[in-house]
Amino acid sequence: MLHLVRHGETxxxxxxxxxxxxTPLSERGRAQALAIAQRLVPMGLAGIVSSDLPxxxxxxxxxxxxCGLAIxxxxxxxxxxxxxxxxxxxxxxxxxPLVLTGEPPGGESVATFEAxxxxxxxxxxxxxxxxxxxxxxxxxxLVLRAWLQPDRVDLxxxxxxxxxxxxxxxxxxxxxxxxxxxxxxxxxxxxxxxHDGRSLVGG
Numbered sequence: 734m735l736h737l738v739r740h741g742e743t744x745x746x747x748x749x750x751x752x753x754x755x756t757p758l759s760e761r762g763r764a765q766a767l768a769i770a771q772r773l774v775p776m777g778l779a780g781i782v783s784s785d786l787p788x789x790x791x792x793x794x795x796x797x798x799x800c801g802l803a804i805x806x807x808x809x810x811x812x813x814x815x816x817x818x819x820x821x822x823x824x825x826x827x828x829x830p831l832v833l834t835g836e837p838p839g840g841e842s843v844a845t846f847e848a849x850x851x852x853x854x855x856x857x858x859x860x861x862x863x864x865x866x867x868x869x870x871x872x873x874x875l876v877l878r879a880w881l882q883p884d885r886v887d888l889x890x891x892x893x894x895x896x897x898x899x900x901x902x903x904x905x906x907x908x909x910x911x912x913x914x915x916x917x918x919x920x921x922x923x924x925x926x927x928h929d930g931r932s933l934v935g936g
Contacts, residue, residue, distance in 0.1 A: 734867040734914075735857060736773060737903040738796075739877055740789040741765040746899065747929055749823045751815050751830060751936040758791045761929075762899060765922060766795035769900040772921040774799050779866025782857055784810035784873060792900065793871040805860065809853035812873035815936055816840025823933050831875070831935045850879040861907045874934040877903065877917075886911040893917060896934050 741762030745752045758766065769792070778800050783793035785806035793804045816839030818830050836842035841849070853876065861868050874897050880886065881893050881903055887910040897917050904915040 734776070735861055735905045735907050736776060736778070736867060736869045737877055737880065737905060738769055738773075738792065738869055738871045739874055739897050739899055739901050740784070740786075740792040740871060741769075741795075742899040742929065742932060743788050746932040746934075749931070749933040751819045751821055751823055751933075752788070752812070753819045754786055754811075757787050761927075762788070763791070763795070765900040766792040767799075768921045768923075769902060770795040770799035772902065773869055776867055778802060778869055780860065780864040780868040781805065781871070782807065782810070782860050782868055783871040784808075784812070784876075786811050786873070789871045789873065793869070796869050796871070807853070807856060809849060809856050810870070810872040810876060812936065813846040813875050814839075814841045819936075823936065846875070847879065850876055854880055854885065858907060875936070878935070881905075881913065881916065886913050888913050888916065891916045898922065898934075899932070 741758045743756045744759045745756050781793050781797055781802050781804045783789050783804050783806050785808050797804050816837045818837045834843045857870050877897055894917050898919040901917045901919045903917055906912045
């Protein structure tokens with residue numbers, strides 16, 4: 734099984750700012766990471782694969798600590814690179830960078846990003862097969878949204894929500910047709926670890 738997890742909240746998610754690569758988790762993001770870690774403990778994880786960006790790596794570390802596992806990181810699992818747009822307020826740009834098809838200065842075009850996402854998907858499938866058991870895969874909103882499309886996985890009657898919450902969980906069978914058993918579920922988030930619905934997803 735592939736347990737796909739979005740990283741925990743960051744201060745810039747809440748501020749709706751496109752995030753530089755070194756953005757860490759917020760206090761609530763750390764609480765969310767602990768919550769998803771506890772949800773994953775009974776699932777018998779055999780491995781953890783994570784984006785190497787700090788916000789994903791810190792989320793993966795909470796899972797690793799709870800499950801007694803090491804973390805494998807890969808830059809393939811990074812969020813789309815918005816280049817010189819990173820660090821800028823999303824709502825002040827005057828356009829939606831998340832649907833920008835071209836290449837922002839210093840960043841990735843949609844075509845480049847989607848090609849990397851395909852390689853990342855093959856990478857996690859190969860790692861799961863090599864590890865031989867359920868793995869947690871910690872990545873980012875736009876990566877997970879690209880993976881959880883009906884041309885790649887079997888959603889059945891489920892519909893991917895507009896917002897993939899921080900530390901939401903999607904459980905996907907690792908063999909074709911990649912049936913999705915749980916989709917963008919955030920039931921583990923309560924109280925001070927709850928998801929802020931105004932925060933930015935992607936970037």
